Amino acid sequence: MTNDVIIVGAGIIGAACARSLAAAGCDVTVVDRGTTAGGTSSACEGNLLVSDKGPGYELVLAQYASTLWKAAAVDLTEQLGPQFPSVEYEAKGGLVVATTEAGARVLLDFAASQRSAGVDACVLDADAAHELEPDLTPGITAAVHYPEDAQVQPTIATEALMASARRYGARLLENTPVTGAILDSAGALVGVKTPAGDLRASRVLIAAGPWSGDVAALLGVHLPVRPRRGELLVTSRMPHRIFHKVYDADYVGAVGSDDSALQTSSVIESTAGGTVLIGSSRQQVGFDARLRVDALSEIAAKALRLFPFLAGAAVIRSYGGFRPFMPDHLPVIGEDPRMPGLWHAAGHEGAGIGLSLATAELLTALMLKRPTHLDASPFSAARASLAPHLKAASYAI
Structure with a gap:
């Protein structure tokens, strides 16, 4: 054929x-x-x-x-019917925060460059950031809200x-x-x-x-x-206390880096099912899928800097995958x-x-x-x- x-x-x-x-x-x-x-x-x-x-x-x-x-989520629901699981499209928005003065300068400059390209990047003071995320650490030096960010399962x-x-x-x-x-x-x-x-x-x-x-x-x-390995942690279900995709300003640098060594940054969000996803790491190790405790330890420690209440959360599993890196x-x-x-x-x-x-x-x-x-x-x-x-x-x- x-x-x-x-x-x-x-x-x-x-x-x-x-x-x-x-x-x-x-x-x-x-x-x-x-x-x-x-x-x-x-x-x-x-x-x-x-x-x-x-x-x-x-x-x-x-x-x-x-x-x-947004349109595709509706179209898929209509085409596949209620018996097919929801793709869990959620236009939750993102909140990017810095916890150092140096990080604040980098984040605010980056957001300004994005606005010049048409991105909705709204600079918030600490009070406004905590209105969006009440459990966020008080020690933030800058915050930018991105209402266009979303998530699917x-x-x-x-x-x-x-x-x-x-x-x-x-x-x-x-x-x-x-x-x-x-x-x-x-x-x-x-x-x-x-x-x-x-x-x-x-x-x-x-x-x-x-x-x-x-x-x-x-x-x-x-x-x-080339494969680029990433690791994630998943907590047990809990009442929703994280309402956006929240990550520290270091994440942007890790995304664009060519470094093959381990890099970690905080990326934290709740899922529709009530768990919390905690990432992330990047490391070029070929297709080696072995568990990396050092990466998971760094991810967990950095997550606590943004949301201290997670110290009492139970981690039920971790998983990793390979991202297709291009030079x-x-x-x-x-x-x-x-x-x-x-x-x-x-x-x-x-x-x-x-x-x-x-x-x-x-x-x-x-x-x-x-x-x-x-x-x-x-x-x-x-x-x-x-x-x-x-x-x-x-x-x-």
Whole structure:
């Protein structure tokens, strides 16, 4: 069977792309070596953020995405019906705080730059910050409120997008690893090999999160996506005492850092189920999934600086996941100029949940040669900032 598009990866990026393409009339098959939401999409916080992004291309993509999520949550509920779990879309807003004078200067300068790019970043005094978060430490030196920040339950959101894609006619092949490329005589990619047989398509999209580099290598090109490990703590259920996504100003620096060593910062929020998620860490350790007590200890200690009452909270579990790190901190969205037929939607680092819908809309427009909502060239695999990190394609499969 010949498909319009084969999507490799059933995380939230692959699911969102499948839904958008299938809704646009494309014949779509999604393949994954595991199951839907079996990787990064089930090992994160479900952030839909603009607050952590400075002026630039990623912020533009995030701003577009924020306009899509509210409508998508309603659409998914209507399409899938009340029997399907809610994606728990919550426009809770974010509160970023500093606890030192140096941190305050950095935070306020960053917020000013964001406002120049159209972000709603409202500077608060201490009294106003404590009106939003009464249990916040009194020792804050600056606070900025971001009402555009939101959250979803990431596993359910991924499952819902995939279920929607299947309603539009997309096919899903789980537990089906891609083992190689099918090339025509001119070197164009016309399908993929799997243990269940060959799949052919005019376009193959890699949307495999931090494993996208491995998939690209199987198909014959180099893509510089690397895994970046992150850890989280989860408390037992409690009455809601944290009402926004609250994080310290260090988080922004950790997001944009290239440092491979362990970095931690406080990111704290309540879930709809009553637990509290406490993050976060970033560390480049390959695909080593071993528990890192040092990271969890730092995360816990920093969380207490923002919310001292958490000292009495019971931690019921911890979990970690891999984020798809890109050397120039931008995802790759579009066709690969080195291999006709190969497309990418990968490298979103820790922002894949939030950017998924905008990525899918942009990719669908590019594939169908329709006008794009925003300039797609900054996300091209041919962009100048990525060139030093790419190698020439090798077609010896």
